[in-house]
Amino acid sequence: MSKFKKKTDKGLPAVSTASLPDIVFMLLFFFMVATKMRDSSIMVKNVVPEATELVKLEHKNLVNTIYIGKPLPQYTAVYGTAPQVQLGDKFANTDEIPFFIEKFKAKIPEPQRPMIFTSLKVDGEVTMGIVSDVKTELRKSGQLKLNYSAKRKQ
Template structure:
């Protein structure tokens, strides 16, 4: 019993040292602050992305510019005609795309245009957008799609 008591006394206060706790938490905090991308645009069109297998990842997010194509959201579960959205605004006239994208391309020559197209869209509109992208010279595109889990 004496031996037992001695051992306990030796170890002293057995609290977890909390002095470095703020540092650890700050470390985590900084990690999440750096990785967070606050969403700056509200998407006004529905884009249910298609599923695919041959996917590649876009590593450099700052090179990416998005074009959303899909039915316009009009209230709960109601959708309008297929519309195109770039940044925060809907595109009415297709020919505007080339000047918008050309400006973006001048700022970032390695621009990747991510096409987030709703799976129910028709190819006609996608092809027209692609023609505009060719006019603008932004040739690197990416058909945004989700991983097909059913095949795995």
């Protein structure tokens, strides 16, 4: 009599899916932690230039973004084709920047405020005039840490 009996043919046993929820939850938590919701939709043409001397902005919650570019086709009827500044989710004049900066600062705990970066996402086609105006406003409101957003050159 052999110890290794040939198994009677029962077909393949079903794969246990009991650990599936655990695996999925693990992935879920990873993405929940890694996610940062985009809080505004971009309303301007925004193709940032390429550069090599890049720095990564680490703390996403300390980054305040200002978009500059030509309004997208669906907005040109109202806002024209000249480059515009977008603060949050609306077009704005440059003189609204100090208020925008203050509003962002209020959300950040006091000790972290000096670490706030303003990221300028400027379309490559835009001329420097509007960028200089924005820079002047930033200087006036005391927000001196600035980042010219750019992609890595291939």
